[in-house]
Amino acid sequence: MKPAPLDYAAPETLAEAVALLADASREAKVIAGGQSLMPMLNMRLARPELLVDLRRVDGLDHIREEHGAIRIGAMTSKREVEQSPLVRERLPLLHAATLHVGHPQIRSRGTVGGSMAQADPAAEYPCVAVALGATMRVVGPGGERTIPAADFFVTYLTTALEEDEILVEVSFPVPAPGTGWSFTEISRRHGDFALAGAAITVALDGAGTVADSAIVLFGVGPGPVRAHAAEARIRGGRPGDELYREAGAAVAAALTDPPADVHADSEYRRHLAATMTTRGLAEAVQRT
Amino acid sequence: MSEHTVEVTVNGVAYTATVDARTTLVDFLRAELGLTGTHVGCEHGVCGVCTVLVDGKATRSCLMLAVQADGLRITTVEGLAEAEGLHPIQEAFAEEHGLQCGFCTPGFLMATHELLEANPDPGDDEIRDVLGGQLCRCTGYQSILRSVHLAASKTRAQRAADAHA
Ligand SMILES: Cc1cc2nc3c(=O)[nH]c(=O)nc-3n(C[C@H](O)[C@H](O)[C@H](O)COP(=O)(O)OP(=O)(O)OC[C@H]3O[C@@H](n4cnc5c(N)ncnc54)[C@H](O)[C@@H]3O)c2cc1C
Ligand code: FES
Ligand code: FES
Numbered sequence: 001m002k003p004a005p006l007d008y009a010a011p012e013t014l015a016e017a018v019a020l021l022a023d024a025s026r027e028a029k030v031i032a033g034g035q036s037l038m039p040m041l042n043m044r045l046a047r048p049e050l051l052v053d054l055r056r057v058d059g060l061d062h063i064r065e066e067h068g069a070i071r072i073g074a075m076t077s078k079r080e081v082e083q084s085p086l087v088r089e090r091l092p093l094l095h096a097a098t099l100h101v102g103h104p105q106i107r108s109r110g111t112v113g114g115s116m117a118q119a120d121p122a123a124e125y126p127c128v129a130v131a132l133g134a135t136m137r138v139v140g141p142g143g144e145r146t147i148p149a150a151d152f153f154v155t156y157l158t159t160a161l162e163e164d165e166i167l168v169e170v171s172f173p174v175p176a177p178g179t180g181w182s183f184t185e186i187s188r189r190h191g192d193f194a195l196a197g198a199a200i201t202v203a204l205d206g207a208g209t210v211a212d213s214a215i216v217l218f219g220v221g222p223g224p225v226r227a228h229a230a231e232a233r234i235r236g237g238r239p240g241d242e243l244y245r246e247a248g249a250a251v252a253a254a255l256t257d258p259p260a261d262v263h264a265d266s267e268y269r270r271h272l273a274a275t276m277t278t279r280g281l282a283e284a285v286q287r288t
Numbered sequence: 289m290s291e292h293t294v295e296v297t298v299n300g301v302a303y304t305a306t307v308d309a310r311t312t313l314v315d316f317l318r319a320e321l322g323l324t325g326t327h328v329g330c331e332h333g334v335c336g337v338c339t340v341l342v343d344g345k346a347t348r349s350c351l352m353l354a355v356q357a358d359g360l361r362i363t364t365v366e367g368l369a370e371a372e373g374l375h376p377i378q379e380a381f382a383e384e385h386g387l388q389c390g391f392c393t394p395g396f397l398m399a400t401h402e403l404l405e406a407n408p409d410p411g412d413d414e415i416r417d418v419l420g421g422q423l424c425r426c427t428g429y430q431s432i433l434r435s436v437h438l439a440a441s442k443t444r445a446q447r448a449a450d451a452h453a
Binding site: 001002003004005006007008009010031034035038039041042043051053055079099102103104105106108109189190191 | 289290292308309310312315331332333336339342345346347348350351352353355356399402403416417418420421422
């Protein structure tokens with residue numbers, strides 16, 4: 001198992017990187033941390049003619065707070081996210097999710113941008129990006145554009161990125177003070193890709209009823225699945241076991257056809273999604 | 289297929305070499321530099337036998353191209369011990385029977401090394417989090433867990449002794 005013959009370039013500017021991707025004479029692919037792409041190259045499931053490594057491009061590796069958002073450069077490793085005091089304090093949901101992404105040995109190289117661009121339906125980061133209402137800053141030959149996370153993840157391993165576009169930054173709005181959150185995941189072993197998981201945020205109004213929530217599931221569809229019906233069901237409701245169970249039931253009813261594989265059939269994934277919604281909501285409300 | 293000149297420091301020795309773009313770091317270490325202590329198993333990031341330190345961080349050398357190591361500092365299992373004797377982590381694995389066939393051991397040693405450099409007094413959970421990224425088909429892991437605890441106490445003792453010296 002070795003990659004097929006390929007060329008490699010490590011340009012120093014974004015413009016050069018985009019030009020290499022836009023050159024139609026050979027099929028080019030970005031390589032970031034390589035933690036998803038290298039297995040595909042080794043198994044020859046991917047055979048690009050050129051790898052464009054972003055490691056020398058300046059300005060893609062940062063975590064900073066600006067205008068009420070935490071902006072994370074695409075080449076920032078998950079290890080840096082995990083160890084960032086800013087993320088722990090401002091985006092505890094992202095911090096919690098990071099600890100479930102593979103193992104420390106994978107997080108040392110795997111990047112934030114790579115997880116978004118890979119768009120694995122069982123991955124934690126796309127789900128958290130949708131739950132927190134993140135936006136993706138993307139650069140291509142035509143310039144720059146911003147894509148809301150909800151529109152970025154199209155389907156299995158497919159994003160709104162064009163082949164000659166590079167994801168440069170993910171911007172996570174900092175939730176309003178008092179927003180509760182939870183992150184729940186079920187996997188066969190800690191560090192494995194999830195069978196299913198849920199990222200939840202909830203805000204209560206002055207009267208203690210649910211003002212707003214985001215309930216987003218992963219591992220149960222072609223990408224992050226926002227549970228609109230469950231969110232609508234609990235809006236204005238009074239937190240308590242009954243409301244949490246109703247949210248779980250609404251999730252189960254709305255999930256038409258969760259994927260089935262050797263680890264879990266469709267019905268089991270539906271069951272997990274409902275249970276994680278019920279439990280996760282209770283946990284999120286406790287944190288408000 | 290492009291060829292590249294890489295300058296890489298492995299176990300403190302500077303090497304300059306020409307590599308094909310597609311050569312993985314683990315193949316470079318083993319075939320070009322003859323450092324066969326780093327093993328290669330699954331070649332897709334799952335088993336962890338190929339784990340080396342890249343600028344001090346535990347990394348799968350099967351998921352990195354040699355050309356990507358240009359300018360970086362690599363430590364392999366050959367770089368653990370001084371010229372004579374064993375490194376305290378290696379001693380601990382020997383004393384607590386943290387290996388049987390030994391195929392997985394280089395990866396466990398390097399992952400443990402990074403863990404203990406950062407924190408010589410890790411809790412059980414922290415150790416399990418790291419060991420969870422390494423597969424062993426022989427031991428059942430309990431002896432490895434004990435080995436890492438022993439290695440941690442050896443590391444602490446050594447640091448205390450160094451501080452007094
Ligand atoms: C053993 C193991 C366990 C894992 N467990 C998990 C897990 O539990 N959860 C999980 O989410 N992931 C897991 N992963 C995958 C890991 O998180 C990857 O790091 C991640 O999916 C991809 O990030 P990367 O930086 O390695 O990207 P790469 O592998 O370099 O790239 C992945 C894809 O994204 C594209 N790409 C990368 N960066 C950009 C960019 N800036 N702009 C445009 N395109 C880009 C590449 O062209 C490629 O198609 C695991 C991996 C391994 C080996
Ligand atoms: S050979 Fe690298 S992880 Fe298995
Ligand atoms: S000792 Fe044989 S695989 Fe671990």
